[in-house]
Amino acid sequence: MRERIIALDRHIEAAMLERELHAKWEQQLNGIRAELRNAESEVERLLQQWQEEKKDVERLTNRSLSNLFYTLIGTKEQKLSEEQIEELKAKERYELALSEANALEEDRAELSRKLIDVSRWDTKLKQAMQEKEELLREHDSAFASALDELQQQKVKLLHEKKELGEARAAGEHALRALRRAGESFDSAKNWSTYDMLGGGMLATHIKHSRIDEAQESVTKANHALRTFQRELKDVEQAAAGTDLVHIEGGLKFADYFLDGLIADWMVNNRIQSSLEAVNKGITRVEPILKRLNEYRIQVEGSLQEATRRYDQLILTYKM
Incomplete structure (x- = not known):
């Protein structure tokens, strides 16, 4: 009986550790989910901003009133260069935000996997305590x-x-x-x-x-x-x-x-x-x-x- 009680105590301690990890990771997961929602909104916003900058460049390279206007006043090349720089900046901001969102998604997936590994802590704890209780009732x-x-x-x-x-x-x-x-x-x-x-x-x-x-x-x-x-x-x-x-x-x-x-x-x-x-x-x-x-x-x-x-x-x- 002594050996079994010691083994059950170890099972109980392991289950209680899993309980602490579950609470910790669940809290972290909730925080990451909130961050991910914000990051996805930011990615969408920056994507739209980049697309707008691309349209500005296209208006200067295609047949358009903007193209004609800046050509006539002799500043087309300068304006095109400025718009291309703005487009590159917008693209960089978008790609950075997308990278951050992807990293958060990876963190979310990893924490979800960890939570699955410790999701049965309550069942393990109840089973070990129930067996220990039955043994102790029988002998004490x-x-x-x-x-x-x-x-x-x-x-x-x-x-x-x-x-x-x-x-x-x-x-x-x-x-x-x-x-x-x-x-x-x-x-x-x-x-x-x-x-x-x-x-x-x-x-x-x-x-x-x-x-x-x-x-x-x-x-x-x-x-x-x-x-x-x-x-x-x-x-x-x-x-x-x-x-x-x-x-x-x-x-x-x-x-x-x-x-x-x-x-x-x-x-x-x-x-x-x-x-x-x-x-x-x-x-x-x-x-x-x-x-x-x-x-x-x-x-x-x-x-x-x-x-x-x-x-x-x-x-x-x-x-």
Whole structure:
């Protein structure tokens, strides 16, 4: 067993070295890719510039107005010489930029090949650690107990993370439903006011249409809120024994939220009271979501620490 543990430690060390090289080369590759994009743009720009300079020379050597003009004033040879020099300079700049771009492409290809060589570091590390863990569990009961304790922590935290994710998703859905309901009530209120001021049959029709939309939005919002409430209870059960503040009570308003308002909301002030209830719901859901996010960050941090300690326990075990 001792020899196998030593061999596994060497495998682990080699995999961890590959991990460091992978991170280093990946960072370098990202930088080279950015440089290469800029270099290719520069090559394209200088190529166009060189082509323009070539056209200037061609205009002086072919039958053209430029040729005729400089011939008549007696400066054709001088102008041609100047343009040829500019063309050569533009060509040199282009070829230099092209050479630099090609060199960057070679560097990119080389780093890509290197990354492929170390791309399986995570698989190698997991396999070596798994085998080492199995050997140590089999031959060291104290070590196995320490691992089991950390593993139980990880399982509990993973469960909390899952429940938090479901609660956040339900809360965000409820918040979207509330906002849609608020928009529907706001529109219904505007058309109701316009109708009361003599908006005519069209205003009455649109008002009732907006009221129907608001009714549907309220039904969906209330359902989403009750789902959110159930998910919050699951979070509290999963987080039993932690310092999580009991947040389920913040949603008690769902028990009476808009109940009985639909039948009487054609009256303008009744629509206004419904809109206020929706806004109240939004102001209660938002801080709950904020707290859930804060607790999610806390749980994820604890999970990362438990995982680190678990892996470290295996990594540092020596015979």
